[in-house]
Every structure is written in C-alpha cells, then in structure tokens.
Amino acid sequence: MSNKELIAKLNNKNAVIGIIGMGYVGLPLMLRFTEVGYSVLGIDSDSSRVSKLNEGLSYIEHIQSDKITLSRKRGFVATADMARSVEADAIIICVPTPLGAHQEPDLSFVTGAVDSLLPYLRRGQIISLESTTYPGTTYDELKPRIESTGLIVGKDIFLVFSPEREDPGNTSFITKTIPKVCGGITEACLEAGIELYKHVVDHVVPVSSTQVAEMTKLLENIYRAVNIGLVNEMKIIADKMNIDIHEVIRAASTKPFGFVPYYPGPGLGGHCIPIDPYYLTWKAREYGIHTRFIELAGEVNGAMPAWVINKIASALNYSGKPINGSNILILGIAYKKNVDDMRESASVVLMELLRESGAEISYSDPHIPTFPEMSEHSFNLSSIQLTADTLATFDCVLIGTNHDAFDYSLIQEHAKLIIDTRGVYVGSYSNVVKA
Numbered sequence: 001m002s003n004k005e006l007i008a009k010l011n012n013k014n015a016v017i018g019i020i021g022m023g024y025v026g027l028p029l030m031l032r033f034t035e036v037g038y039s040v041l042g043i044d045s046d047s048s049r050v051s052k053l054n055e056g057l058s059y060i061e062h063i064q065s066d067k068i069t070l071s072r073k074r075g076f077v078a079t080a081d082m083a084r085s086v087e088a089d090a091i092i093i094c095v096p097t098p099l100g101a102h103q104e105p106d107l108s109f110v111t112g113a114v115d116s117l118l119p120y121l122r123r124g125q126i127i128s129l130e131s132t133t134y135p136g137t138t139y140d141e142l143k144p145r146i147e148s149t150g151l152i153v154g155k156d157i158f159l160v161f162s163p164e165r166e167d168p169g170n171t172s173f174i175t176k177t178i179p180k181v182c183g184g185i186t187e188a189c190l191e192a193g194i195e196l197y198k199h200v201v202d203h204v205v206p207v208s209s210t211q212v213a214e215m216t217k218l219l220e221n222i223y224r225a226v227n228i229g230l231v232n233e234m235k236i237i238a239d240k241m242n243i244d245i246h247e248v249i250r251a252a253s254t255k256p257f258g259f260v261p262y263y264p265g266p267g268l269g270g271h272c273i274p275i276d277p278y279y280l281t282w283k284a285r286e287y288g289i290h291t292r293f294i295e296l297a298g299e300v301n302g303a304m305p306a307w308v309i310n311k312i313a314s315a316l317n318y319s320g321k322p323i324n325g326s327n328i329l330i331l332g333i334a335y336k337k338n339v340d341d342m343r344e345s346a347s348v349v350l351m352e353l354l355r356e357s358g359a360e361i362s363y364s365d366p367h368i369p370t371f372p373e374m375s376e377h378s379f380n381l382s383s384i385q386l387t388a389d390t391l392a393t394f395d396c397v398l399i400g401t402n403h404d405a406f407d408y409s410l411i412q413e414h415a416k417l418i419i420d421t422r423g424v425y426v427g428s429y430s431n432v433v434k435a
C-alpha cells in the first residue's frame, strides 16, 4: 500500500484525526482540525478530562468552553478508550515529556501511549509525534515499536515528528499562522505528514529527517534558555552597578538588526524551557559531549530564586525586619503572565523558600483562585482580592508574575515594599526594589 489513499482522505477531509493527549498542545490542535472540517477523536487517559470535553467544557483558562462546545458540533468527540484509535487515519501524539529524578528524559508517557496504540494500529495510518524530545526518539523508540506489529513504516504506515510551537496566552500567534516543521522517517512519510498539516497551518516546513525536526525544537527552546540565562546574568551585574536592566533592554531593542530582547525574571518556568534543554544534555553524553552552554544557563537561571530572596531579605532588613515573621504577598503564581499554568513556576519556588525562612505567605492571582494540588508543593491558600487596605497590611509584596489583570498603580500607591522581578515599574519609586 502507498500513502496515496491516506493523502486523498486527508485532502478531501474524510480522514479522522486522532489526538492523544488533550492538554495545552492537544486541545488547540483539535480546535484547529475541527475548524477546517475534520472529525477529531481526542484520546486522553484522564477520564475526568474526557467527560468535561464531551460536556463542552474546558479545563484550560485561555481556551474558552464555547470553543469546545462548537468543536463538539463540528465532529469532535473525546474518549479514554485507546481501542477507538483504530477509527483514526492520523494519530497525533501530544503527551508530556518531563524529566526523571536525575534530570534524565522521562519518555514513559510517549512510550506508554505508543505501546497502548499497538494492538489497534492498521495499514494506511499516519502517526505524528509532537511531544518535545531528543533527536532519535521517533526513529529509535517509535519505529521499532510500530514495526513490532508487522506493519512496515514508510510502506504500510507512516511516521513523522512535527514539534509543537504553541505559546499559551500569546494572542499574536494562532495555530494557523505558526509555521510547522515536519520530518518523516521516509519520503512517503514526509509526504503524508505535509498533507496532514498543510490544511491546518499556513506554512509547513519540511525537513530531511525526524532527527532534524526533533533537534529544531530543541534549538528553539535552548536558544531561549541560554538567552534568558545571559540576561539574568546581565541583571545581576546591572543591579550591582545601580543600572536598571529593563531600561537597558528597552534601549538595546531599538537596534533594528542583530538583537532580540529576552527578559530577566525570578527563574525559569513552564513545561518547556526548564526541561527540554536537558533532553539534549542527556543525549549528548552518549556522544561524549558535555553541553556547557546549556548547563551554565541552567545554573544561572536556577540561581535566580535565591538571588530574589536575598533582595527581599536586604530590603526588609533596611526597614528593620527579618523575613522570619514578615507578611509577604506573592502577586502571580502562574509561571508566566496571563495564563493559569503553574508548572515549574518560579513563584512557587519563592513561596517555598520564604516559608522555609519563616514568612507568612499569601498570594493573589486572578487566574488561579485556589492553590491547586501539586505533586511537589502544598499550600492551603486561596487568591486574595487586592484592595488598598489589604495591600497596606503586608510587609512586602513580591511581583512574581506580571499579569495584565493587576492594578499596578493601586499596588504602587498602597504597598509598603514592592519587589519587582518583572520590570513592571519604569523609573524609580521609594517603595519599589527591582530584583
């Protein structure tokens, strides 16, 4: 069998698209495939998520429920039953790729998803892995598993890697307008991959192999991690020199070529930038290569929460108070502005460090009404309402995440001491310490 039948089905939109993992990546992808007219089967092992989706409800703040309801009308159905994957002509895998206890890649979600697919694979399907991973994963981990069923990749069934470039909360780019890189195991795989994505994104970028596609995603994220590390180091130097790093970045950004602004902060956060670089570090060791840039950036970025704590300690000390016993309000506990995602959030690391030092912690985050259950962190707290009176009761207010929803003038007028880790305040104020 060639890929012609599959390509025809994808082209006339009779193909059913199966998406495994209905999270931050899988959900927007589902919305886009249903928008252009495909039926989508969303497969997720979390049955509470499946029930919500089938009721037309979202569990991600920036994806509104009415979009899920509309997609249900357009032919989307969610299931926890992997056996239904047999109905799908294309199977897109968007499951987590975290790190293990020793910062090694944890591919168990990917291999688990693929292993549970195996009994239902059939000729004429295409499988696309979108989860971020090290070069070689698709070829070394997926291809042999798939071929253990007797199906030959490139002949009976098609396999590509196409990294996700989702940026949750960024309204300037949507799935349709973000170019999509795609690499296939064979030419026939790539041809089918291009057909899969060309109806949902304006521009598919074919590359010569799955390894190139995997490495492309890592370059993009490592580029961010290293540049954030650089600018965090610049922040520490600028602080000692009494220079506002944010003013420097604004000025440097006027250069029309050769400079891309990156911003310092309280530490890295999210499911990608603190994690993905170590996928390459781990793989590079197999080739005897030590990834010095990656690890140096990790070291600098990882030291940021402690640096911020020092700034808090010296600012409180200035007014005769220790951290121990101080009332500290954290503004923003999501890992970045305007989202409700708390994965690897630096604010939570700061909360832990402040609590360890004896501070009384409160938080306010309009996107996270109650501190959720997290595997490594536990706070029995709910978001407080920001008023002039409540702000004035705290010894210190720490801006951890610069959500647009905060009233920064109100905060500046009524807080005794503000530690600004995001460069919110331009110019100098007697109660603002930039950190």
Ligand SMILES: NC(=O)c1ccc[n+]([C@@H]2O[C@H](COP(=O)([O-])OP(=O)(O)OC[C@H]3O[C@@H](n4cnc5c(N)ncnc54)[C@H](O)[C@@H]3O)[C@@H](O)[C@H]2O)c1
Pocket (backbone or CB within 6 Å): 020, 021, 022, 023, 024, 025, 026, 043, 044, 045, 046, 049, 094, 095, 096, 097, 109, 112, 113, 130, 131, 132, 133, 164, 165, 166, 167, 168, 271, 272
């Ligand atoms: N979040 C982002 O902004 C982003 C951006 C680009 C790339 N990525 C990459 O995309 C991948 C997915 O990330 P995410 O943020 O969407 O994760 P997520 O945690 O939001 O969603 C993953 C979903 O997969 C489900 N799942 C896990 N194992 C499963 C299995 N075996 N079968 C079926 N469902 C399963 C989970 O229940 C969950 O709903 C990761 O590799 C990540 O690095 C994420």
